[in-house]
Each structure stands twice: as structure tokens, then as C-alpha cells.
Amino acid sequence: MSDDRFLERLREDAAMLRYEPRDAFAWTRLAxxxxxxxxxxxxxxxxxxxxxxxxxxxxxxxxVAAGVTVTWLERTQPTYPVExxxxxxxxxxxxGDIFSLTE
Incomplete structure (x- = not known):
């Protein structure tokens, strides 16, 4: 065991913050x-x-994960969809008729 008084000092410091009612009625109500x-x-x-x-x-x-993934994928693609x-x-x-949308 060490001679460190950390827990004792912690209890002493916390004692000021502890709420302790003075009368039994307050203890009963609190419980x-x-x-x-x-x-x-x-x-x-x-x-x-x-x-x-x-x-x-x-x-x-x-x-959020889907949004981050879509953003990351769009930024890493070398070509744009229009191209x-x-x-x-x-x-x-x-x-049998062929129609082209690029003409």
C-alpha cells in the first residue's frame, strides 16, 4: 500500500458538497x-x-455515414457524369429501328 492520501483528501473535499439535512423529517422526505x-x-x-x-x-x-460516403465517392471520381x-x-x-439520343 502507498501512503498517498488521495482518497482521504477527496472525501474531505467532497464533504463540503454533501447535502445533509439537519432534521429527521427532511431525511424521511428525501428517502x-x-x-x-x-x-x-x-x-x-x-x-x-x-x-x-x-x-x-x-x-x-x-x-451520416451514407452522407459521408456519398461525398467521399463524388470527390474521388475522376470523371463527371456529364462527360x-x-x-x-x-x-x-x-x-428493329435504332434511335440514338446523341444526335
Whole structure:
């Protein structure tokens, strides 16, 4: 063991921040409020919120990842779509007739 008094000093410093009511009535009320908050059943809205928040966060993460990926792909492509379309003619065949969209 070391002779470091870190935890003792931490307790002494935290003692000033600790809330200690002077009378027994305040202690009883404080304990009852904590017990009530712990034992209170969850509402339907709270249950839905507990399920919805992680799902919404997952979708948000997916959307951000998709946005970053699309941006990265667009910046790394050497040719632009207009140049690609202009260099490759589009031909449509209907009943043996060939129609070209580049003419």
C-alpha cells in the first residue's frame, strides 16, 4: 500500500458538497422521494422513448455515414457524369429501328 492520501483528501473535499439535512423529517422526505422515483412504473410513453431513442440514433448514424460516403465517392471520381454520358452514346432499339439520343 502507498501512503498517498488521495482518497482521504477527496472525501474531505467532497464533504463540503454533501447535502445533509439537519432534521429527521427532511431525511424521511428525501428517502421517500428517492424510493418513489425508483419504484415508479414506467409509462407507455417512457417505454416507447426508451426503445425509440437507440433506434433513432442508429438511423442517424447510418444517415451520416451514407452522407459521408456519398461525398467521399463524388470527390474521388475522376470523371463527371456529364462527360461520361457525352462519351457513351445512348441507343434505343424499338422493333428493329435504332434511335440514338446523341444526335
Amino acid at each position: 421517500a422521494r428517492v424510493r418513489e422515483r425508483v419504484n415508479r412504473p414506467a409509462d407507455v410513453s417512457q417505454l416507447l422513448a426508451r426503445w425509440f431513442r437507440p433506434i433513432a440514433a442508429s438511423f442517424l448514424l447510418l444517415a 461520361t454520358i457525352a462519351s457513351h452514346p445512348v441507343e434505343i432499339t424499338v422493333d
